[in-house]
Each structure stands twice: as structure tokens, then as C-alpha cells.
Amino acid sequence: MSHEQENKNPFNKENPFKIPDNYFENLSDKLLDRISESDRIKEKPIQIINWKKQIAMAAAVVGIIFMSYSGYKMFYKNDPANQQFSQIIDTTDAEYSFVDEDYIVEALTTTQPETDVEGDDIINFLVDENVDENLIADAY
Amino acid sequence: MTERDDIDILKDFGNPSLSNQAFKEILKKYQVRLYWHIRKIVIDHDDTDDILQNTFIKIWKGLPSFQGDSKLYTWLYRIATNESLTFLKQKKRRFFSPIDEVNQEISSKLESDPYFDGDKAQLKLQQAILTLPDKQRLVFNMRYFDEINYDEMSSILGTSAGALKASYHHAVKKIEEFLKQD
Numbered sequence: 001m002s003h004e005q006e007n008k009n010p011f012n013k014e015n016p017f018k019i020p021d022n023y024f025e026n027l028s029d030k031l032l033d034r035i036s037e038s039d040r041i042k043e044k045p046i047q048i049i050n051w052k053k054q055i056a057m058a059a060a061v062v063g064i065i066f067m068s069y070s071g072y073k074m075f076y077k078n079d080p081a082n083q084q085f086s087q088i089i090d091t092t093d094a095e096y097s098f099v100d101e102d103y104i105v106e107a108l109t110t111t112q113p114e115t116d117v118e119g120d121d122i123i124n125f126l127v128d129e130n131v132d133e134n135l136i137a138d139a140y
Numbered sequence: 141m142t143e144r145d146d147i148d149i150l151k152d153f154g155n156p157s158l159s160n161q162a163f164k165e166i167l168k169k170y171q172v173r174l175y176w177h178i179r180k181i182v183i184d185h186d187d188t189d190d191i192l193q194n195t196f197i198k199i200w201k202g203l204p205s206f207q208g209d210s211k212l213y214t215w216l217y218r219i220a221t222n223e224s225l226t227f228l229k230q231k232k233r234r235f236f237s238p239i240d241e242v243n244q245e246i247s248s249k250l251e252s253d254p255y256f257d258g259d260k261a262q263l264k265l266q267q268a269i270l271t272l273p274d275k276q277r278l279v280f281n282m283r284y285f286d287e288i289n290y291d292e293m294s295s296i297l298g299t300s301a302g303a304l305k306a307s308y309h310h311a312v313k314k315i316e317e318f319l320k321q322d
Binding site: 016 | 160163164167168171172175176179183185189192193196197200254255256257258259261262263265266284285312315316319
């Protein structure tokens with residue numbers, strides 16, 4: 001062997017590496033599966049949720065609700081008639097909150113007066129109130 | 141079955157109904173060469189498998205825009221080379237280690253690798269090659285084992301033929317020095 005040839009192949013050219021059995025036979029199927037999978041993913045339309053639009057709509061609804069409530073507070077409560085009524089409600093709520101509702105209901109629905117009114121009581125009332133008994137006699 | 145010319149295969153690839161078949165032809169024609177090119181860079185079979193698949197996926201995606209300004213094989217080889225070098229860079233980044241430490245790690249795993257079937261001399265040769273910087277290792281493998289000429293290598297690696305020649309001769313010297321050690 002010449003010096004040039006020795007220099008051309010100074011080392012062992014034999015391939016020391018192995019591969020698994022049927023590696024190349026299976027490779028094309030594996031690859032084509034991967035390619036079809038990636039193409040399938042590309043074709044699937046990606047649903048893009050437009051968050052900006054959603055947030056804008058929600059903000060608009062909240063704004064409408066807020067403005068309606070503010071308007072109610074401003075116009076309804078400022079009306080004098082409604083103000084008295086609302087004041088009454090507020091006062092009643094404040095001052096009479098201690099009153100037991102059941103007591104009121106019972107008082108209103110009782111059919112028998114607590115005391116019987118006698119004839120002398122009526123006359124005494126008429127006298128106290130300075131009512132002319134002749135007027136009553138004429139009426140009846 | 142005789143292999144068809146690349147130009148004819150590429151023409152078929154342009155036809156949507158024939159593209160799958162054309163791609164299979166390219167795969168069958170070049171998978172072995174590309175596999176061994178990658179394997180000599182990254183050594184490990186599983187890593188090679190991953191890189192080879194990624195290479196062919198890139199080929200599939202890139203073929204529609206392949207202009208034919210270089211030979212198809214040159215273009216395929218370039219993709220495989222870039223994928224392999226990117227893999228090694230990422231491995232270095234992942235483990236925060238310099239590239240020669242990554243190569244040392246590969247070298248130390250070689251003896252116990254179930255897919256390494258070489259004797260002691262072949263093991264030492266592979267370990268010697270792994271001491272080279274990645275690009276120089278590429279040059280050495282492509283010239284020595286794949287017997288690719290410098291002009292073709294230049295279009296694959298984007299380096300002048302003269303620089304590649306110099307790199308190759310330095311690589312040979314370094315390997316010889318390593319093999320002389322005990």
C-alpha cells in the first residue's frame with residue numbers, strides 16, 4: 001500500500017454502530033402517521049374566543065344596570081311625594097321597629113270591645129262635649 | 141425497484157394526489173444515508189431517531205418551497221446537519237455544560253451502549269472523534285466515512301472548501317495523537 005493510500009484510510013472504516021431490527025421498514029409508517037396528525041391539527045379550526053368583545057359586553061351590561069339604579073335613586077327618591085312616603089317608611093321603620101306586629105294584628109281583629117258602653121256613659125259624654133240633647137231628640 | 145431521479149420525484153410531489161407517494165420515495169431513497177450522518181454526530185440511536193424524524197417532518201414542510209438551486213440531497217443533508225447541531229447545542233444548554241463535556245458524556249456512555257458493537261480499537265477511535273469540536277467532527281465524518289467531496293461539503297456546511305480541507309487535516313492529526321495515548 002502506498003503512503004498516499006495509507007494516509008487516505010488511516011483508521012478503521014468499519015461501522016461499529018447497530019440499529020434495532022426493522023427500524024427503517026417501520027420508519028416511513030411512523031413518519032407518515034406523524035405528518036397526517038400534524039396536518040389534521042393544522043386543519044382543525046381553532047376557536048378563538050374574542051375576550052375583548054366578551055369583556056366589553058359585560059361592561060356594557062354592568063354600566064346599564066348601574067345607570068338605571070343611579071337614575072332610580074336620583075329621580076324617584078327626589079320626588080317630594082315619594083320623599084314623604086319614603087320618609088314615612090324610614091321613620092316608621094326606625095321608630096316603630098320595636099312594635100310587635102302580632103299585637104297590632106290582634107288588636108285590629110278583636111270583635112268584642114274591651115269594655116261595654118252604658119247609657120249613662122253616653123249621656124255624660126254628650127254633656128262633656130256640650131252637645132245639645134234637643135238636636136239628638138229631633139234627629140231620632 | 142430502480143430509484144427514480146430526484147427531479148421526477150419532486151414533480152410528483154407537486155401534485156397533491158401524488159405527494160404522499162413521492163415523499164415515501166424520498167424517504168426510502170435517503171433515510172439510511174441521513175440516519176448514519178446524524179448517528180455519527182449524536183452517537184445515541186434514540187436521539188438519532190428523534191432527530192431523523194424531525195428532519196423528515198421539516199423536509200415534508202419545506203419541499204413545497206424547495207427551489208432546486210441545490211441538489212436535493214445537499215438540501216436534505218443540510219437540514220439533517222442543522223437539526224443535529226441544534227440538538228447538541230440544546231443538550232449543552234439543558235445541562236449548563238460546555239460542549240466538550242457533553243461529548244465526554246456521550247463518549248463515556250458508548251461502551252455500555254447496546255447499539256454499539258465495536259471492539260476496543262473501534263471504541264477508542266469513536267472516543268477520539270468525540271474529542272473534536274462538533275463542526276470539525278462533522279467535517280471528519282463527512283470526508284472520511286461518507287467520502288463527500290469538499291465542494292459538496294462546502295455547499296452543505298456553508299464553509300469554503302479550503303477551510304474544510306484544513307479542518308479535516310487538523311482533525312486527522314488530533315485523532316492520531318489521541319490514539320497514540322494509552
